[in-house]
Amino acid sequence: METTVLFKIEKGCIQYQNKRLFQELDFTIRQGETWALTGDSGSGKTSLLKALAGHLPITGGKWEAAFFESLKKSGNIPKDPLFSWRNLVSFIDARHRFTNLSHTNTFYYQQRYNSCDAEDAPTVSEMLNQEGSQPAWFGWTVENVIAVCRLEKLLDKQVILLSNGETRRLLIGLALLKNPALLLLDNPTAGLDRLTRIGFEQLLARIIASGIHVVMSLSHHELPASITHIAQLKNGRIQTISTREQYRQVMEKKQTESSHKMLLDSWLKLGRFAEFDEIVEIQSGRVQYGNRIILDNINWKIAKGERWSISGHNGAGKSTLISLITGDNPQAYANNIKLFGRKRGSGESIWEIKKKIGFVSPELFQYFPQETTVAQAVESGLYDTIGLYRTPVMENESLILAVMNALGIGDYAMNRLQQVATSVQRLTLIARALVKYPPLLILDEPCQGLDPNQTEQIKHLIDELCRQTHISLIYVSHYADEIPASVNRQLVLENGKMVTFQDT
Incomplete structure (x- = not known):
């Protein structure tokens, strides 16, 4: 039948x-x-x-x-x-469309770390109740969504402060409140830790059982x-x-083996990495918003050429820890932090800090302007701006093209980000992080949105980069098989505290 x-x-x-x-x-x-x-x-x-x-x-x-x-x-x-x-x-x-309380502006990248501006964002509860006026013909009410999507502890939290995994749970909850047939x-599952992926499978089964097709x-x-x-x-x-x-x-x-030929050498010949014996040192690091403690008693040191992974559940504090290093979190200046051998707050500008750090994160991907061309997005890494706000410099052209070719995106140079696949956008931001030859490279979930061959390509590039240079690396991933072989030290966070600190 x-x-x-x-x-x-x-x-x-x-x-x-x-x-x-x-x-x-x-x-x-x-x-x-x-x-x-x-x-x-x-x-x-x-x-x-x-x-x-x-x-x-x-x-x-x-x-x-x-x-x-x-x-x-x-x-x-x-x-x-x-x-x-x-x-x-x-x-x-793949990109959320959250706006502020007055619905006049979208969010900006550092907003989640600035408590005053974060208050302009709606809470999880406000967004759920706003969406929950639809007829619940598939049985999805605000109460059901809160329970099934495990949002109880997030109700009073501004949406801009949610972790990647928490944001995805909220987005699914908001979608269910429409009680869609499809x-x-x-x-x-991109960016979800192991336990959250298991939870997603259970949630998916509940959704399908309610009569919704997926x-x-x-x-x-x-x-x-x-x-x-x-x-x-x-x-x-x-x-x-x-x-x-x-x-x-x-x-x-x-067969799943990748045979990508890397064009790394030609890019490496065009510049050099500055070297510092001391890269990062954090003593008794702490981040707190009101009564909520995000990071507590973090003591961590990174020396030249060390390659670290950071892992932990969604909401464990990984992104906040990185924001202390990049200077995007205002509380960085209330902590005892040394970067590249210099105590933070001793007179350096935020731009001096960022110049030495190449950085990629899912949040950066969310807020990068889509009208920028791929080449302009890469060039913006030379100036540490989220988008290019100056005339492109002809002298940078060969450098930009070389790093793009190393990542296999050279053919997309003149395309706008909104016109290319999500994977090309992700690779563009990795090229942006590398283009200035940073002594510290921070890759937060760099393989989100990439297919298996591209993931292998990125791992190979990072391993080769670590083999040929003294670059220091911080690598964040919920998938053990995505971490490059060159990563040999591990930091594990749980509820804002360090629970594992070891060589791998």
């Missing part, structure tokens, strides 16, 4: 700004199916999700959101003529148990469609 069709595209075309992303597209979602979209970065996963959400037009061929007609006949949705199928679809993008998730983009090695079907994409086409069992058998036979 034929299973009920919920959404169907036949010979469809998806395009954006006169660029054809998909053509001759056939894709069908049926009752009881949960889909994962996999494929190399730039293969079209996000574009397909946006088309299913109604954010990109589907032209040519034919398509239908059959689930909407079914719900209309049942009488379970409003009879308002302005209520369309799009009202029954929730899409969670929930679309773009790489939802389509998500994922890395091929991260398929939750609830996934029933997988579509592999390549160059704007669905290459294969398989059940979970068929996909597992194929992947067991597939």
Whole structure:
């Protein structure tokens, strides 16, 4: 017996700004199916999700959101003529769209560390109650969302202060409050620690059990148990469609070794890394907002050429610890910190500090201006600005192109960030961190949004960089297999305190 069709595209075309992303597209979602979209970065996963959400037009061929007609006949949705199928679809993008309390401005990068400005952000409770006015035909009320998404302890917290994992839980909760028939998730497990990923699997099972159908983009090695079907994409086409069992058998036979040829040497010849015997020293480090202690009694020292990993659960204090080093947290100046052999607050400017640090983080990705070109974004690393606010300098061109080529993004130099795949944006910010030859490189979840081959490429580049130079490294990841082999020291945080401090 034929299973009920919920959404169907036949010979469809998806395009954006006169660029054809998909053509001759056939894709069908049926009752009881949960889909994962996999494929190399730039293969079209996000574009397909946006088309299913109604954010990109589907032209040519034919398509239908059959689930909407079914719900209309049942009488379970409003009879308002302005209520369309799009009202029954929730899409969670890789970038959040939070605004301040007056809804006049989006957030800026350092805002989460400035207590006065952070107060201009709504709390988790305020956002949930604002969204929770939708009819709960799938049973998702504010109370249910708070319990299932484990938001109880976050209700009074400003959204700008949430960790990466906490933000994702909130975004899923907000999406569920729309009680959508179709929930679309773009790489939802990126940046989540091991326990939170387990929690996501449990949450996903609850969502599906409530009657909501789910389509998500994922890395091929991260398929939750609830996934029933997988579509592999390549160059704007669905290459294969398989059940979970068929996909597992194929992947067991597939070779996954990467053969990327790095162009690192040509970039290294164009400049040199400054060297300092002492890189970072923090004594009795502490960060506190009101009664809430974020970091407590941190004692940590990094010498020249040491390569450290920082790990810990979402909200453990990793990003806050890094913000003390980069100077983005105002409380850095209330702590006893030495950088590059000089005590912080002894007369150096924030720009003198940043000049010696190359930095990448998921938060930086969130707030980087999308109208900037890829080359301009890389060049901004020479001036430590989030975006390029001066005329590009011709003398920098060969240096910028060399570091971009080392990361495999040289062909995208003139494209705007909003026009390229998420993976290219991520690689652009890594190039931005490297372009000034920093003696300290801080990579916070650098492989988020990258496919397995690109992740191997980044690991290889970092290992080669560490082999040829005395660069010091801080590397943050929730995935042990993403950490380069050159990382040989480990710091583990738990609830703001150091619990492990060892060689690996």
